Amino acid sequence: MNTNNLWKMNSWNKKFGELQIIKFIRQKFPKRRKEILKGIGDDAMVLRNGYVVTTDSFFENIHFDVRYFSMSALGHHCMAASLSDLAAMGASPICALVSLHLTKTLTIKDIEQLHTGFEKITKKYGMDIAGGDVVTSPAFGVTITVIGYTKNPLMRSGAKPGQALFVTNFLGLAEVGRTALKMNLPKKEYPDAIGKHLYPIPRIFEAQSIKKFATACIDTSDGLSTDAYHLAEESRVKIVIDAEHIPIHPEVGRFCSTNNIESLQCILSSGEDFELLFTAYKLPRMKGTKVFRIGRVMKGQGLYLSVRGKTKRIEPSGYEHSI
């Protein structure tokens, strides 16, 4: 993939479009202001004074479905997803600015309940909602800007050959939960997965322990392959994911086998788990947080998958190149 491909596409296309457009913007707008420590190319922008800022948008029928999202759960989900970017930087949240994109069919009760969701999660992290915008929109959505602070930001760019790749908890659960809800599968069969999709937990507290020994970090919002690819790109290293080391949550395993999907493929391409994917030389004991070692950092570039002793180069989408 290179940015020239951008010009070969006639229309905006989700599958390859997002990464290409971000590359294009990054080239067009290089970092010039001295106040900025890190601009485009990480989970959040970092100011030299320690403030970390990031913005995320969510739209109905693209990012959430109100058939199974209560407005309160939606408020939680969107704020959690936004906060996850602060967690990935090792930053503690201070406040959010919320832009509400409201369609005319929404009721006042909807708006009130959405804010009940915001209230619960912002309270948990001791943060304010300190601004935003309210506009009429043809499509219901929200854009959340969160501001946090850290003395030592954890970048995507610090991975070094010889380090290992770690992830908190299980991957693929959120996508299984989303699919279970969409397919109207029995909820009691997928409690963790459904909970993960509706109420993801940004790893704000865990990040404070992890940053003591982590060298690079990203949150798993786009799927393991895309997120690991970003780490490799930004750190200018090669990352090898050891397929056999990826933990499979029972609900992901059951869902995949029932639906004849390879669970590895599911985990590589399924996003929105909002776990922390990070590199470190070794892993100290961490109280109360599951952390799995799932790969290695090596000299070179690109993302590789090692399955049963064979190593193949893979693309951010999880797509395997034939070798």
Add this chain to the structure above:
Amino acid sequence: MNTNNLWKMNSWNKKFGELQIIKFIRQKFPKRRKEILKGIGDDAMVLRNGYVVTTDSFFENIHFDVRYFSMSALGHHCMAASLSDLAAMGASPICALVSLHLTKTLTIKDIEQLHTGFEKITKKYGMDIAGGDVVTSPAFGVTITVIGYTKNPLMRSGAKPGQALFVTNFLGLAEVGRTALKMNLPKKEYPDAIGKHLYPIPRIFEAQSIKKFATACIDTSDGLSTDAYHLAEESRVKIVIDAEHIPIHPEVGRFCSTNNIESLQCILSSGEDFELLFTAYKLPRMKGTKVFRIGRVMKGQGLYLSVRGKTKRIEPSGYEHSI
């Protein structure tokens, strides 16, 4: 108007909804974090370290019409509107985070030209684009978060009885321009108005002079009556607008007389001029910037309009209460 009215509405309604929803959010999320100097209730959030942050959303067919907006003009328009909030705070821009809400029908060329618009205006103000988000959306739009800095933020809350109300340049032009474009009126008859709608100028540079003597400030994004109402509310004063002192731009005058509209009403209710509306004891000479004295600050509360010696209370919409 009080927040209880919120509960009497069943559905979200643009006319009264925005102000009510902002009041509701402000009550639900009082300022708690010590890092925040000013939260909800001004043109932007202000951090104690001097950083000023604000976010604005723009959607096709609500805030802009691509039948007469080139993508480059659109990039300018949205960034200018966002920067205007920084101008109102007397802040200098540092950077923007842009969340692109892209429909599938947009072409790569559209996205490129949108960024040409962003590039020109961000260059003018020496600012970076330092982050953002790219998402598929059911409706085309952008949400822009801008970050600026000022040692001495200019709030909405500093107006005191005995001061006068001033505005930079003419009001009502942008709305006349929008309507002229919508009605496909001859462009050469409304050059200033059309220019104002497509390419508004955020008063970033002017704000640096104005802040030396201004006590309170807001940008005219929602129409003179709504913006003056905000100044009165936040400063806990009464503001009287002297109708005869409001300057009428020839294009606004001609448009209103041709279309049988009262020009005063047009100016009270038409937004998006992005001029600065501010209070001060007196007005020093300002090089190159037209500033008009259009009203007075008095003890009391609410917004009043003085026409031919009669003073009437008016609502933010420009609506006149019968007395």
